[in-house]
Amino acid sequence: MTRILAHYLIETAGDPRQAAELMAGEQSAGTFVKVPGETPELLEAHGARIEALTLLDTVDAPSLPGAKPPKSPDGQYQRAYLTLSWPFANIGASLTTLWSTVAGNLFELNPFSGLKLLDVEIPPEIADAYPLPAFGVEGTRRLIGVTERPLFGTIIKPSVGLTPEQTADLVQTLCEAGLDFVKDDELQTNSPHSPLAARVAAVMRAVNAHADRTGKQVMVAFNVTGDLDEMRRGHDIVLAHGGTCIMVNMLAVGLVGVTELRRHSQLPIHGHRAGWGMFARHPLLGIEYPAYQKFMRVAGVDHLHVNGLQNKFCETDASVIASARECLTPMPGVGAVVLPVFSSGQSARQIPDTYRTMHSTDWLYLAGGGIMAHPQGPAAGVRALQQSWEAAREGIALADYARTHTELAGALERFGA
Amino acid sequence: MTRILAHYLIETAGDPRQAAELMAGEQSAGTFVKVPGETPELLEAHGARIEALTLLDTVDAPSLPGAKPPKSPDGQYQRAYLTLSWPFANIGASLTTLWSTVAGNLFELNPFSGLKLLDVEIPPEIADAYPLPAFGVEGTRRLIGVTERPLFGTIIKPSVGLTPEQTADLVQTLCEAGLDFVKDDELQTNSPHSPLAARVAAVMRAVNAHADRTGKQVMVAFNVTGDLDEMRRGHDIVLAHGGTCIMVNMLAVGLVGVTELRRHSQLPIHGHRAGWGMFARHPLLGIEYPAYQKFMRVAGVDHLHVNGLQNKFCETDASVIASARECLTPMPGVGAVVLPVFSSGQSARQIPDTYRTMHSTDWLYLAGGGIMAHPQGPAAGVRALQQSWEAAREGIALADYARTHTELAGALERFGA
Numbered sequence: 001m002t003r004i005l006a007h008y009l010i011e012t013a014g015d016p017r018q019a020a021e022l023m024a025g026e027q028s029a030g031t032f033v034k035v036p037g038e039t040p041e042l043l044e045a046h047g048a049r050i051e052a053l054t055l056l057d058t059v060d061a062p063s064l065p066g067a068k069p070p071k072s073p074d075g076q077y078q079r080a081y082l083t084l085s086w087p088f089a090n091i092g093a094s095l096t097t098l099w100s101t102v103a104g105n106l107f108e109l110n111p112f113s114g115l116k117l118l119d120v121e122i123p124p125e126i127a128d129a130y131p132l133p134a135f136g137v138e139g140t141r142r143l144i145g146v147t148e149r150p151l152f153g154t155i156i157k158p159s160v161g162l163t164p165e166q167t168a169d170l171v172q173t174l175c176e177a178g179l180d181f182v183k184d185d186e187l188q189t190n191s192p193h194s195p196l197a198a199r200v201a202a203v204m205r206a207v208n209a210h211a212d213r214t215g216k217q218v219m220v221a222f223n224v225t226g227d228l229d230e231m232r233r234g235h236d237i238v239l240a241h242g243g244t245c246i247m248v249n250m251l252a253v254g255l256v257g258v259t260e261l262r263r264h265s266q267l268p269i270h271g272h273r274a275g276w277g278m279f280a281r282h283p284l285l286g287i288e289y290p291a292y293q294k295f296m297r298v299a300g301v302d303h304l305h306v307n308g309l310q311n312k313f314c315e316t317d318a319s320v321i322a323s324a325r326e327c328l329t330p331m332p333g334v335g336a337v338v339l340p341v342f343s344s345g346q347s348a349r350q351i352p353d354t355y356r357t358m359h360s361t362d363w364l365y366l367a368g369g370g371i372m373a374h375p376q377g378p379a380a381g382v383r384a385l386q387q388s389w390e391a392a393r394e395g396i397a398l399a400d401y402a403r404t405h406t407e408l409a410g411a412l413e414r415f416g417a
Numbered sequence: 418m419t420r421i422l423a424h425y426l427i428e429t430a431g432d433p434r435q436a437a438e439l440m441a442g443e444q445s446a447g448t449f450v451k452v453p454g455e456t457p458e459l460l461e462a463h464g465a466r467i468e469a470l471t472l473l474d475t476v477d478a479p480s481l482p483g484a485k486p487p488k489s490p491d492g493q494y495q496r497a498y499l500t501l502s503w504p505f506a507n508i509g510a511s512l513t514t515l516w517s518t519v520a521g522n523l524f525e526l527n528p529f530s531g532l533k534l535l536d537v538e539i540p541p542e543i544a545d546a547y548p549l550p551a552f553g554v555e556g557t558r559r560l561i562g563v564t565e566r567p568l569f570g571t572i573i574k575p576s577v578g579l580t581p582e583q584t585a586d587l588v589q590t591l592c593e594a595g596l597d598f599v600k601d602d603e604l605q606t607n608s609p610h611s612p613l614a615a616r617v618a619a620v621m622r623a624v625n626a627h628a629d630r631t632g633k634q635v636m637v638a639f640n641v642t643g644d645l646d647e648m649r650r651g652h653d654i655v656l657a658h659g660g661t662c663i664m665v666n667m668l669a670v671g672l673v674g675v676t677e678l679r680r681h682s683q684l685p686i687h688g689h690r691a692g693w694g695m696f697a698r699h700p701l702l703g704i705e706y707p708a709y710q711k712f713m714r715v716a717g718v719d720h721l722h723v724n725g726l727q728n729k730f731c732e733t734d735a736s737v738i739a740s741a742r743e744c745l746t747p748m749p750g751v752g753a754v755v756l757p758v759f760s761s762g763q764s765a766r767q768i769p770d771t772y773r774t775m776h777s778t779d780w781l782y783l784a785g786g787g788i789m790a791h792p793q794g795p796a797a798g799v800r801a802l803q804q805s806w807e808a809a810r811e812g813i814a815l816a817d818y819a820r821t822h823t824e825l826a827g828a829l830e831r832f833g834a
Contacts, residue, residue: 027604028576028577028578028604029575029576029577029578030575030576031574031575031576031785031786032729032762032786033786033787033790033831033832034790035574035575035785035786035789035790036789036790036794036795037574037575037579037583037587037789038574038575042575042578042579043578045578045610046575046577046578046610064698064699064731065700065731066698066730066731066732066733067731068731088609089608089609089610090577090604090608090610091608092606092607092608092609094606094607094608094643094644094647095644096606096642096643096644096666096669096670096674097604097606097607097608097642097643097669099666099668099669099692100603100604100606100642100666100669100691100692101604103692103695104603104604104666104669104691104692105603105691105692105693105694105730106694107692107693107694107695107698108693108694108697108698108730108731108732109694109729109730109731110729110730110731157448157452157454157455158446158447158448158452158454158455158459158463159445159446159447159448160445160446160463160507161445161446161459161460161462161463161464161507162454162459166454170454186517186521186522187444187445187507187514187517187518187521189509189511189513189514189517190509190511190514191506191507191508191509191511191514192505192506192509193462193463193506193507225513225514225517226511226513226514227511227512227513227673227676227677228645228673228676228677230511231673249513249516249517249521251516251671252513252514252516252517252521252672253513253671253672253673254668254670254671254672254673254674255669255670255671255674256644256645256648256670256671256673256674256677257513257671257672257673257674259644259645260644260645260673260677274517274521274522275516275517275520275521275522275524276522276524276525277522277523277524277525277526278520278524278695278696278702278703278704279695280525281481281483281524281525281702282481282699282702283482285695285698285699285702286695287695312449312526312527313483313522313525313526313527314481314482314483314484314485314525314526314527315483315525316483345449368448368452369448369449369450369452370450372452372453372454373450373451373452373453377453378453414450415450
């Protein structure tokens with residue numbers, strides 16, 4: 001029978017195998033004491049199993065407080081990679097039960113001074129119960145009409161405070177400047193100062209007029225994050241106005257919110273990970289993105305935020321690129337390739353490095369302030385992105401290309417080279 | 418106009434006020450650079466405000482990696498309490514937008530080497546849009562028929578692996594032993610080896626037969642965690658069989674899952690926080706329970722897990738009791754008092770301390786292994802809990818009371834005194 005595997009990084013002052021066994025017990029048929037009914041047959045059929053335990057280095061201080069024993073005899077804390085497996089019969093075709101099992105009551109088990117879920121292997125037996133992404137990379141390219149290069153976009157800034165009409169005026173400028181994609185900020189949902197229905201109507205008038213004039217349909221991701229009925233209504237409003245994308249704050253609505261939105265949606269879903277820092281910032285606590293994003297891909301999100309190189313947050317470039325590559329790697333037996341979205345402190349300056357490290361053009365690159373704050377205005381900000389891409393594609397250093405391209409020169413001066 | 422307040426603990430190597438201003442900007446109208454349209458009027462109307470900033474101690478190592486600057490000139494990291502506020506117009510009557518705002522893209526802002534959301538004040542303008550808990554403490558007591566004392570319950574153990582019939586046999590034993598409450602483990606949902614419909618049918622036959630014989634309706638919290646339709650069907654099955662409670666893994670289904678389940682439910686909702694360690698275990702990252710549980714109360718959960726004294730996890734007793742008291746504290750202008758649930762490594766031994774520190778009898782006390790693994794069997798495990806409560810109520814030391822009460826004596830010997 002299929003077993004489901006999850007991979008962890010652990011740290012303990014005790015014996016790593018004993019700690020792993022306790023964890024396997026707590027997350028399946030055991031508890032802190034032996035109970036009647038916990039027969040050898042039951043444990044064999046339903047117990048979680050240690051599939052691999054690889055010792056790593058030791059450290060001389062615990063990564064997290066509260067573990068017991070607080071110290072090992074030699075004062076060292078052993079780190080290890082651990083792989084556990086569960087029988088499908090424990091879990092069934094359910095993302096929420098899978099979540100409760102691989103990311104449930106284990107982060108605070110007291111043998112551990114560190115515990116992070118690194119990855120999870122979601123088998124077709126679970127994924128087949130979900131509709132998966134309907135658009136992904138190809139569907140998004142088809143709607144935008146761009147096949148050969150990365151997609152370039154922006155975030156409405158200021159994030160909050162603009163009226164629907166002001167937002168539409170800005171979107172019109174951005175369409176005329178030649179962007180592929182525009183999105184609401186994660187903070188801008190269906191708020192009293194910019195109700196979604198009014199914002200969609202105003203913005204789509206500008207977007208549709210631009211499409212009529214030029215043949216280019218700019219994709220706008222409207223943030224429909226809200227209660228379920230509100231999200232469905234939001235989707236229907238976007239669809240009715242000829243919009244081609246909706247956005248959701250995945251961590252705010254949760255797994256059921258994302259799943260239900262997908263079941264209703266006829267549009268690509270742009271997945272924003274606002275709040276992600278809480279899950280991932282500590283190296284020995286929480287969840288790494290390769291694990292989390294698989295849940296969202298099976299739930300049916302088409303675009304996934306992965307932060308950006310040299311970002312305004314605390315994530316390393318290596319972690320950003322690993323997340324982005326993961327989005328483009330088919331899940332075995334499932335597929336569900338999705339479009340990685342670079343965002344956070346991005347401007348013209350990071351495009352060549354992004355291209356070099358991705359070895360692919362299948363990505364969406366978002367600059368918010370990096371377009372809006374261009375010294376010659378947003379349209380010049382967009383031109384600077386395009387020029388940066390030309391330089392990257394041709395293998396010309398940005399500084400050289402900037403000598404003959406004033407918008408790129410302005411961006412490098414403003415945002416750093 | 419109403420402003421919404423959130424309270425944080427922060428740590429930074431830089432100037433705390435500058436860091437707080439950046440955070441306020443990022444979570445409202447600003448971004449990493451000044452953009453056109455960010456007018457003084459817009460900032461006045463929609464910017465987040467620093468309401469209070471109280472310096473605490475300094476520490477000589479950063480709590481989290483990745484912050485910039487990595488070090489202050491004196492090598493110290495300043496901690497501080499910070500209160501931010503947002504205008505209602507930014508957020509509207511939406512829990513998901515509130516979540517995106519107070520717990521969104523801030524945990525990884527790079528001026529911070531530590532950032533934790535401690536509390537949030539959810540005003541009636543938001544709470545009034547939600548149905549709130551339908552049962553809470555009083556409704557739960559009414560269904561169980563117990564008014565004067567704490568409620569005592571257990572968790573089915575082994576957590577997974579029992580067939581529906583084996584589960585029903587165990588529940589019958591527990592009913593006969595005099596428990597008020599029984600719940601599924603958080604790992605036991607609607608799995609292939611114990612489908613919810615079969616489990617509910619078998620268990621409720623035993624519970625209803627016991628009620629017919631004795632007049633006592635034991636409350637069983639069936640774990641309906643799943644996709645939304647699955648949860649609703651699960652609720653309907655429980656209701657149809659005369660069940661009186663459903664359980665949900667709040668972190669697995671997320672805010673929309675909990676909210677929608679409440680909108681459908683005619684039964685008390687037992688909120689399990691499996692996975693909570695990821696949010697709270699680090700003292701300078703994530704969310705404290707007083708903040709999180711307010712979202713769940715407004716969403717409409719009736720019972721909230723708070724861990725237990727001397728638990729098998731890493732949480733301190735002070736934190737456990739603070740969480741439990743918070744559940745019983747009405748939210749200003751909202752109310753929404755809910756039943757705190759003590760669980761995790763609990764047995765007869767922690768009841769007197771729990772009573773002493775709570776100054777209240779409004780709590781549900783769950784022992785799983787602490788009942789099932791009693792040396793004289795589960796029925797004796799239940800008697801031991803009852804005897805421990807008698808001792809606590811009368812102010813008699815457990816060791817003294819155990820001299821004349823053999824079940825209590827057995828529990829203290831097995832689980833520690």
